[in-house]
Amino acid sequence: MKNSMIHQLDDQMVLISQYYPDIYTQLVSEPGEAKQQRRRKKSKGEGSRSGVMRKRKLSEEQVNLLEQSFGNEHKLETERKDKLASELGLDPHQVAVWFQNRRARFKNKKLEQEYSKLKTQYDIAIVEKCRLENEVIKMKEQLSEAENEIQKLLLERNCDGVSSNSPISTSSFTMDQPPFLGEFGMEGMLMDNLFFIAENTYNYQEGLEWVNPVYI
Amino acid sequence: MKNSMIHQLDDQMVLISQYYPDIYTQLVSEPGEAKQQRRRKKSKGEGSRSGVMRKRKLSEEQVNLLEQSFGNEHKLETERKDKLASELGLDPHQVAVWFQNRRARFKNKKLEQEYSKLKTQYDIAIVEKCRLENEVIKMKEQLSEAENEIQKLLLERNCDGVSSNSPISTSSFTMDQPPFLGEFGMEGMLMDNLFFIAENTYNYQEGLEWVNPVYI
DNA sequence: AAGTCCTAGGTAATAACTTAA
DNA sequence: ATTAAGTTATTACCTAGGACT
Numbered sequence: 001m002k003n004s005m006i007h008q009l010d011d012q013m014v015l016i017s018q019y020y021p022d023i024y025t026q027l028v029s030e031p032g033e034a035k036q037q038r039r040r041k042k043s044k045g046e047g048s049r050s051g052v053m054r055k056r057k058l059s060e061e062q063v064n065l066l067e068q069s070f071g072n073e074h075k076l077e078t079e080r081k082d083k084l085a086s087e088l089g090l091d092p093h094q095v096a097v098w099f100q101n102r103r104a105r106f107k108n109k110k111l112e113q114e115y116s117k118l119k120t121q122y123d124i125a126i127v128e129k130c131r132l133e134n135e136v137i138k139m140k141e142q143l144s145e146a147e148n149e150i151q152k153l154l155l156e157r158n159c160d161g162v163s164s165n166s167p168i169s170t171s172s173f174t175m176d177q178p179p180f181l182g183e184f185g186m187e188g189m190l191m192d193n194l195f196f197i198a199e200n201t202y203n204y205q206e207g208l209e210w211v212n213p214v215y216i
Numbered sequence: 217m218k219n220s221m222i223h224q225l226d227d228q229m230v231l232i233s234q235y236y237p238d239i240y241t242q243l244v245s246e247p248g249e250a251k252q253q254r255r256r257k258k259s260k261g262e263g264s265r266s267g268v269m270r271k272r273k274l275s276e277e278q279v280n281l282l283e284q285s286f287g288n289e290h291k292l293e294t295e296r297k298d299k300l301a302s303e304l305g306l307d308p309h310q311v312a313v314w315f316q317n318r319r320a321r322f323k324n325k326k327l328e329q330e331y332s333k334l335k336t337q338y339d340i341a342i343v344e345k346c347r348l349e350n351e352v353i354k355m356k357e358q359l360s361e362a363e364n365e366i367q368k369l370l371l372e373r374n375c376d377g378v379s380s381n382s383p384i385s386t387s388s389f390t391m392d393q394p395p396f397l398g399e400f401g402m403e404g405m406l407m408d409n410l411f412f413i414a415e416n417t418y419n420y421q422e423g424l425e426w427v428n429p430v431y432i
Numbered sequence: 433a434a435g436t437c438c439t440a441g442g443t444a445a446t447a448a449c450t451t452a453a
Numbered sequence: 454a455t456t457a458a459g460t461t462a463t464t465a466c467c468t469a470g471g472a473c474t
Contacts, residue, residue, distance in 0.1 A: 111324075111327055112327065115334070118331070118338060128345055129344055129345050129348060132348035132351075132352060133348060136348060139352065146362035146363065146366060154369065157369065157372065
């Protein structure tokens with residue numbers, strides 16, 4: 001959102017790719033009893049990253065502390081950052097980066113959680129809706145029956161004495177709900193107490209080509 | 217997991233920070249009309265790496281072609297990969313990486329889209345549910361009225377002639393729906409045609425500390 | 433006091449790497 | 454080898470607040 005479309009005016013600029021020293025970049029291959037360290041052939045690619053690489057992963061201990069800190073507070077003030085950095089033996093910048101990435105991960109996880117939560121509620125709502133639809137149908141039948149009964153009784157009465165001034169007759173409910181059954185046309189949906197599942201309410205998974213991002 | 221206890225054997229080692237040759241890694245400063253490039257002091261970081269830096273961003277043109285290719289097919293067979301790589305002047309590995317990352321991004325975007333789609337449907341379902349609940353309430357009132365009417369008529373008739381064999385009386389509907397109003401207790405919700413909004417159906421946003429991942 | 437510069441920290445997007453299947 | 458998932462790092466932008474002119 002926001003202003004993500006004015007991106008290509010000034011993309012270029014130089015810069016040192018790493019202004020940060022290697023102090024904090026250790027090797028990757030960590031413990032492990034020589035875990036078969038197979039293949040570093042890769043010679044095929046002309047590039048073939050020249051063997052040496054620094055460690056990118058933080059130790060479990062470091063991550064634990066970072067996680068704990070993140071749990072307390074997602075934002076990172078300078079002070080906390082420096083404190084953490086020195087406690088962990090990391091560059092403060094690395095700590096900052098870790099927090100940034102952690103927030104991004106958090107956002108994604110949250111979205112996933114929200115999605116399934118919403119999905120659950122949606123499903124519940126749909127079931128409830130079906131229940132209510134069935135209830136409405138049943139009640140319409142009952143109303144219709146009641147109406148018939150009333151008509152019959154009125155007729156009966158009016159045939160006895162020809163007097164036509166009934167106190168309550170033709171009250172509102174007798175007419176403002178015409179006796180049709182269900183508002184969905186007939187689809188054989190009068191199963192008595194069973195759920196009436198409308199399949200069409202579930203189709204939120206179709207083509208997904210709408211995901212193509214902007215990119216010009 | 218694994219064997220994570222022998223952690224500090226090999227922290228130092230070197231580390232070249234660029235294991236990728238510069239063959240396909242060009243400089244960042246591309247076209248650009250020198251946009252004020254101010255500030256690059258940053259001398260604070262002592263290291264400041266041996267000046268050389270490779271370009272990390274792909275050119276707009278490269279991205280365009282990659283996007284187009286991705287649009288046709290998310291998967292990348294070797295053949296297509298090599299073809300693309302030579303067309304773009306990139307390492308095939310780079311192309312592979314790009315596709316991997318692109319697929320991941322796609323997945324996230326998709327999730328976002330799915331979420332808002334589901335949200336829309338959920339909201340619709342909730343409104344519909346409220347409508348149905350109101351309808352049910354109204355019909356219950358009507359049924360109640362009808363029942364009263366029937367009782368009255370029956371009484372009237374039975375008072376006239378004391379004969380008690382009515383053909384239809386005490387049919388099912390007269391009793392299997394006791395005349396209560398709404399199944400929600402009384403909360404003053406009998407506004408006639410207005411929506412009855414149940415606020416509690418919207419609370420899918422509360423605390424969100426459930427997002428904390430495992431991490432021991 | 434206003435305008436400009438600078439710096440830190442934040443977000444979003446992306447590249448590259450690691451791991452496991 | 455390829456892929457998905459997860460990590461680490463980099464780039465580009467934006468904003469607030471202090472400093473400088």
